[in-house]
Amino acid sequence: MTKRKFGKKTVVIAAVFIICLAAPRAFGATEAKDPFCKNITQLSDRILSRFESAKDKIQTRQTEILNQIGKNRQSREDRVAQARAHWDQRRAQQFQAMLEKADTDQKKKAVAAFQQAIETAVKAKRDAISAAKDQYLEDFDALIATRNEQASDVAGKYGAAVKAALESANSGCAAGNDAKVMRQELGDALKAAKEEFRIERAALGKTGADAIKEKRDRTVKAAQDEFKAAIEKARQNLKAALGAEGIKDSKDPEN
Numbered sequence: 001m002t003k004r005k006f007g008k009k010t011v012v013i014a015a016v017f018i019i020c021l022a023a024p025r026a027f028g029a030t031e032a033k034d035p036f037c038k039n040i041t042q043l044s045d046r047i048l049s050r051f052e053s054a055k056d057k058i059q060t061r062q063t064e065i066l067n068q069i070g071k072n073r074q075s076r077e078d079r080v081a082q083a084r085a086h087w088d089q090r091r092a093q094q095f096q097a098m099l100e101k102a103d104t105d106q107k108k109k110a111v112a113a114f115q116q117a118i119e120t121a122v123k124a125k126r127d128a129i130s131a132a133k134d135q136y137l138e139d140f141d142a143l144i145a146t147r148n149e150q151a152s153d154v155a156g157k158y159g160a161a162v163k164a165a166l167e168s169a170n171s172g173c174a175a176g177n178d179a180k181v182m183r184q185e186l187g188d189a190l191k192a193a194k195e196e197f198r199i200e201r202a203a204l205g206k207t208g209a210d211a212i213k214e215k216r217d218r219t220v221k222a223a224q225d226e227f228k229a230a231i232e233k234a235r236q237n238l239k240a241a242l243g244a245e246g247i248k249d250s251k252d253p254e255n
Helices: 008-031 040-101 105-174 179-204 209-242
Strands: none
Touching (some): 105 209
């Protein structure tokens, strides 16, 4: 069999041909290289910046809510004080009118006893309702403080998970790991952290709020029932003494 001889020119042409075949792959790999690791530092800074901004907004919102609660409470206190002053004045006028109609000492004593019974019932009701309100506000404030603390813990845990994911991605990129793999791992880690945050935040709910409100309402209703009973008893005593219904509008509404 005849052996073919390859000259230098043939070898050079063959070498150039091989390089040309390999070159598109090499350049193609360079062009398709994922820029994730190249931009990981900027990406990390952007994600952390958005996280800190969101946390600041939440804290600002919490402060605004607490300030609004304080304003609402003061407004309510003012309305209750005005209502009580109105009914105090009205009762005083009614008692004065009754005393003016009482033409004997016995009748005057009966009216005075009625007045004392009414004032005692009013004070008992107001004290009970004020105590229930104060306890409710104390319990509510404690509940809000606990919930805010829990929310802060949940947010802190989420922030730590985000930072850990970013640190892992930065370390992987620095070690020369595949950028596409690093991108996928970071995306999965951030998604898992966000989902856990969503679940834990939803679990906070309004636990305890309904219970303390129901407790307050029961106390208020009991005070109102006792007040009505005391008023009715005072009226019956006055009626027995004078043969009249006595003061007809002796209610002292509390908002």
